[in-house]
Each structure stands twice: as structure tokens, then as C-alpha cells.
Amino acid sequence: MSRTRCQDSAQKADSAIYKALLESTKAIPWKLDWHSMEFVYIGPQIEQILGWSPESWVTIDDWANRMHPDDRHWVVDFCVSQSREGADHEADYRALTKSGEYRWIRDVVHVMRDEDGNVEALVGFMFDIHERKRTELELVRLQKELEALSYKDGLTGVANRRMFDETLAEEWAGARRHRQPLSLILLDIDFFKQYNDHFGHVQGDESLRQVAQALAGAATRPRDFVARYGGEEFVLVLPETDARAAHLIAERCRNQIFKLQIAHPLSAVSQVLTVSLGLGTRIPGHGDEPTAFLRQVDECLYNAKQQGRNRLVSLA
Known part of the structure; x- marks a missing residue:
């Protein structure tokens, strides 16, 4: 077997390993091409958490439109502006499930640049933080309730x-x-x-x-x-x-x-x-x-x- 063929085989094996690792985690890995604003990849975990098939995530519009209306404007503006600046960032928002409910998601984003320093892609993970967020919001509600009681x-x-x-x-x-x-x-x-x-x-x-x-x-x-x-x-x-x-x-x-x-x-x-x-x-x-x-x-x-x-x- 030639050295080139061996290298190709090793790369394919590495790629398969990375893909297996990505798809075994509970987080949802994804990659977005910056120029076309199209998803290059999104992990199959997305269907388990939100109900949407990976194939239904085509462009950035699918991501934005499947977001709670109260979160959409600031999250999209924040993520786009941070990405243009080349700054890694994260955002918490409520994502629409296929059944019509909303789940809290944390998106952690890394900006990839080409050799000239220009943004070429975004990669990241979506984490399901619904239960944690619900607990946090309940604690905030109870804190406000206790504060109100302390004044009554x-x-x-x-x-x-x-x-x-x-x-x-x-x-x-x-x-x-x-x-x-x-x-x-x-x-x-x-x-x-x-x-x-x-x-x-x-x-x-x-x-x-x-x-x-x-x-x-x-x-x-x-x-x-x-x-x-x-x-x-x-x-x-x-x-x-x-x-x-x-x-x-x-x-x-x-x-x-x-x-x-x-x-x-x-x-x-x-x-x-x-x-x-x-x-x-x-x-x-x-x-x-x-x-x-x-x-x-x-x-x-x-x-x-x-x-x-x-x-x-x-x-x-």
C-alpha cells in the first residue's frame, strides 16, 4: 500500500473517530459556513432534544426562526456582531421544539478564520440547559417572592x-x-x-x-x-x-x-x-x-x- 493511500486511510479513520465522539456526546455539535450562511453539519442529537431532523437545518434562518420571539432579536444581533468581530461567544435562548414547546439552549460558538484572518466558518455546541434554567428561574421567582414578603x-x-x-x-x-x-x-x-x-x-x-x-x-x-x-x-x-x-x-x-x-x-x-x-x-x-x-x-x-x-x- 502506498504512503499516500495509508495517509488517506488514517485521515478517514481519524475523521470517523471524531464523528463518533461528536455524536456520542449529549451536546449538539454544528458547523456553519460564514459566506453562504448554510449549515455544513449538525449532529443527530438535535432530533432527540428538539425534534427537528438534522436535514431540516439548512441555513441560519432555520436557526433564527426556531427561536422564541422574545429572544430572537437580541440573540441573532449579538451572535452575528460577535462573529463578525471574530470573537468566540455564547448565548442562552429558548429554542422551539417540533411539538411547539420551547427548551432552553446554550449555544457556545468558536469563530474559525482563514490564513488571511477572515471569518470563514462558525463551529460550536448547543447544550440542553432546560432543567438547569428552569431551576434558576424558579429560584429567582422564589427570591423575589421572599423579598416581597419581607416588605409586607x-x-x-x-x-x-x-x-x-x-x-x-x-x-x-x-x-x-x-x-x-x-x-x-x-x-x-x-x-x-x-x-x-x-x-x-x-x-x-x-x-x-x-x-x-x-x-x-x-x-x-x-x-x-x-x-x-x-x-x-x-x-x-x-x-x-x-x-x-x-x-x-x-x-x-x-x-x-x-x-x-x-x-x-x-x-x-x-x-x-x-x-x-x-x-x-x-x-x-x-x-x-x-x-x-x-x-x-x-x-x-x-x-x-x-x-x-x-x-x-x-x-x-
Whole structure:
């Protein structure tokens, strides 16, 4: 046998070995001619994972069209631009299966150049990362859910003190930046200790839930914010709200709670559950702090209780 024939036989054997190795892996090997944008090769594993036969992958359009519409634009733009630059890259996207579902795929791409440095082909592997991606997305969802719960009062369902502190700081900074009024309402359920002592904590908790929902129903604009401040105290943050509008919202809160008609036989001011409210409005200036404003509104609430409860006192 001639030396040339021996070399040809060795090359064919090597090629067969490489092909066998490629087709035995769970990843999907592929090669794309850069000039024609046609697939030179794609592994048979593609049919096992996505359902499409290797023969159906003819051009780059088949790859792009079998991609989730939400992923297609950025993935195609990213991969094409990276390939033109000659940069190896990878991308995660949802690929359409023949049955009409989507599976998460990771495409790892290597750019091949000719002797002059020009791009001549792309080779790579597609990896099925569907289960891993689904787990990652579920973890992200749970993390967001836990984060949301950390900002919610477990009893009443409205925001908690932590969320209030962050919201007040954020809205205060925005009001100062845009020179807009910010209003704050603090309210306290009148004689709530006596209510709890008489009806018990179970019914007391239920009344807190009812009050919280009444307040949420009274503050209906998109940025109106309601939180449980602590115990039987609640707070409302009202961005871009002047004193007159805030006064109307405060009275609406008081009326909504009165309409609940929650019996309170031990109240010294009414036969039903009532609240006392403190209200303040400010256009924050340079150097003004929200904590000082909060203390002033808290003093208004204190004055409302000192003046007989079941009333609203506003900052002068």
C-alpha cells in the first residue's frame, strides 16, 4: 500500500473517530459556513432534544426562526456582531421544539478564520440547559417572592415598617428634587387595648386587617402608599399631594373606617371603632430630613388623641 493511500486511510479513520465522539456526546455539535450562511453539519442529537431532523437545518434562518420571539432579536444581533468581530461567544435562548414547546439552549460558538484572518466558518455546541434554567428561574421567582414578603406586614397584608422607611426616604428625595409637595398621614386606632382586652386578640387581629383594607381602599392613586407603622398605628405616604388634597384623603380614611361599624363598647368616644389622625404636608428643601417631618406629624397625632380622639389634626 502506498504512503499516500495509508495517509488517506488514517485521515478517514481519524475523521470517523471524531464523528463518533461528536455524536456520542449529549451536546449538539454544528458547523456553519460564514459566506453562504448554510449549515455544513449538525449532529443527530438535535432530533432527540428538539425534534427537528438534522436535514431540516439548512441555513441560519432555520436557526433564527426556531427561536422564541422574545429572544430572537437580541440573540441573532449579538451572535452575528460577535462573529463578525471574530470573537468566540455564547448565548442562552429558548429554542422551539417540533411539538411547539420551547427548551432552553446554550449555544457556545468558536469563530474559525482563514490564513488571511477572515471569518470563514462558525463551529460550536448547543447544550440542553432546560432543567438547569428552569431551576434558576424558579429560584429567582422564589427570591423575589421572599423579598416581597419581607416588605409586607404578615397580619394585615399591607406594607410593613421597613418598606415604609424606604418609601418615605425615596419619595422625600423625589419631592425635594422636583419641588413637589409630599403629604404624610399617621393614624392610631382609638382605645385599641381596651378592644383587645374585651374581644380577645383573634378578633383584634381581624379588626386590624379590616382597618388596613379600608385604608388601602381610601388611598387609590397609583403612588399612594399604605403601611402598618406598628401595633395599631398605620401610615400613608401621599406623593405630589398638597395639604387640601391630603386633608380630603385623611377624612376619607376616617369615614371608611367608621363605615366598617366595628362595635367597640369600651370606647370613650363612640360605640364603634374610630381612629385619630395626624397630617402634614411639606415641599422638602435642602437640608430638610424626613425623620424630622415624621416627628412633626407624630406630634399632630398625639395632639389629636389629647384633644379627645376620633379627629384629625394637621400641621400649621
